[in-house]
Amino acid sequence: MKRISTVLLAATTSFAVACTGDPTKGGGGGDDDDGPGSNVGDEWDQELAKRDYDYNAALKIAALRLTGDLPTMDEITSVRDAADNAAKKVAYEALVQAYMGRPTFARQMFFFWRDTFKMGETPELDTAPAFAAQISTGVGKYTDLFTSGANNCPTFDGVGTFTPAECPGNAPKAGVLSNPGAMKHYFGNFAFRRVKWVQETFVCTKFPISSQIAGTPTDNGGATPYTGVFPISSFSGTANGGRVDFQDGKAVQCGHCHQNLNHVAPMFANFDENGVYQNQIAVPTPLDGAPLAQATDYLPPGEGYAWRFGVPVNDLPSLGAAMAADNDVAECGVARIWNWALGKTDIVDTLQTVPSDTIASQTTAFKGDYNVKNLIFAVYTADDFVKF
Ligand code: HEC
Numbered sequence: 001m002k003r004i005s006t007v008l009l010a011a012t013t014s015f016a017v018a019c020t021g022d023p024t025k026g027g028g029g030g031d032d033d034d035g036p037g038s039n040v041g042d043e044w045d046q047e048l049a050k051r052d053y054d055y056n057a058a059l060k061i062a063a064l065r066l067t068g069d070l071p072t073m074d075e076i077t078s079v080r081d082a083a084d085n086a087a088k089k090v091a092y093e094a095l096v097q098a099y100m101g102r103p104t105f106a107r108q109m110f111f112f113w114r115d116t117f118k119m120g121e122t123p124e125l126d127t128a129p130a131f132a133a134q135i136s137t138g139v140g141k142y143t144d145l146f147t148s149g150a151n152n153c154p155t156f157d158g159v160g161t162f163t164p165a166e167c168p169g170n171a172p173k174a175g176v177l178s179n180p181g182a183m184k185h186y187f188g189n190f191a192f193r194r195v196k197w198v199q200e201t202f203v204c205t206k207f208p209i210s211s212q213i214a215g216t217p218t219d220n221g222g223a224t225p226y227t228g229v230f231p232i233s234s235f236s237g238t239a240n241g242g243r244v245d246f247q248d249g250k251a252v253q254c255g256h257c258h259q260n261l262n263h264v265a266p267m268f269a270n271f272d273e274n275g276v277y278q279n280q281i282a283v284p285t286p287l288d289g290a291p292l293a294q295a296t297d298y299l300p301p302g303e304g305y306a307w308r309f310g311v312p313v314n315d316l317p318s319l320g321a322a323m324a325a326d327n328d329v330a331e332c333g334v335a336r337i338w339n340w341a342l343g344k345t346d347i348v349d350t351l352q353t354v355p356s357d358t359i360a361s362q363t364t365a366f367k368g369d370y371n372v373k374n375l376i377f378a379v380y381t382a383d384d385f386v387k388f
Pocket residue numbers: 019020021022023026027028029188189190192193196207208244245246248251252253254255256257258261285286
């Protein structure tokens with residue numbers, strides 16, 4: 001009766017990216033672990049084959065997650081007394097649909113997004129979770145989280161009703177990427193904490209990003225070479241006009257993370273400590289006297305912004321569009337719904353809690369419409385959820 005995810009998690013060796021984002025603690029680069037070893041496939045297959053359908057067990061979990069309540073006696077019997085597995089499946093799936101139509105589902109999604117965004121419980125901090133919860137109830141698409149140009153700060157009444165509202169301020173509008181509450185909550189030097197939040201929340205992995213440190217090794221005087229995909233000269237160091245040496249590699253290859261951080265952070269840098277968008281950079285640096293950051297601290301003159309190497313962007317809306325087109329972002333959305341369905345907590349670095357082919361096919365389906373409600377239905381009715 002062990003859930004498959006537990007088995008898989010145990011079989012999955014740690015991703016072990018030792019980076020904390022604290023430059024003094026090191027840990028940049030050198031992580032070429034590509035996740036679960038290839039020998040776990042047989043173990044998965046064996047465990048998968050051992051399981052049987054148990055629609056009543058699935059119903060109990062689905063009801064708790066989707067509505068916050070246990071199934072009623074009528075609901076339990078409608079599944080239990082169905083003639084065979086095919087009929088139980090029909091009864092179960094009808095209940096999953098019904099649950100997602102209830103006001104309590106909106107409330108559950110609101111809680112889910114508060115947890116996911118790690119923010120909420122004040123009116124200002126609740127607008128991003130409310131926006132995402134509204135999307136999850138079938139209004140709009142998942143990608144609106146990054147691309148929506150209006151009404152990105154709705155309120156939720158705690159029961160089941162969302163009221164659309166415009167975010168305050170004159171920031172370029174890009175879903176939750178320009179949410180004032182999120183910008184305030186994740187305020188920090190250079191706006192790097194905001195970029196870390198975006199990476200971990202919507203890509204489900206920490207810096208450094210494995211695909212971005214698979215470049216040609218370059219000796220920059222460090223104990224280990226720089227392997228970032230961006231050329232070292234494309235981000236700032238003390239050698240090309242910056243005041244912090246992000247090109248340094250002596251203790252740790254700063255550039256393994258900062259090649260990406262520095263190409264994204266300037267787009268978040270005009271939000272001040274209160275999340276209010278200013279017409280110029282409004283985040284400080286850890287330099288003496290905490291002066292405000294300057295554009296040349298991030299990137300040398302003439303270097304454009306980028307979501308990833310080879311994916312140029314120029315402002316928050318185009319960043320949002322690049323994220324909306326990124327398969328890793330879609331996959332993270334699917335993985336988060338699985339993680340929640342299976343009762344896992346922290347997903348970052350443990351992306352793969354279900355078989356990769358399940359994730360891959362559901363990611364493909366998800367990308368067809370980016371409908372979060374359809375995704376939730378697909379997860380809660382998948383064999384990996386209803387078999388024990
Ligand atoms: C493993 C990835 C990684 C590496 C390697 C790394 N950084 Fe960072 N750095 C981050 C992240 C993520 C943040 C944002 C942390 C936060 O605010 O929570 C950050 C924040 C910073 C900040 C702002 C911190 C503050 O004072 O609030 C500076 C300055 C910085 N890094 C410089 C460097 C330098 C210089 C190096 C190399 C010696 C380096 N970093 C190596 C990921 C990294």
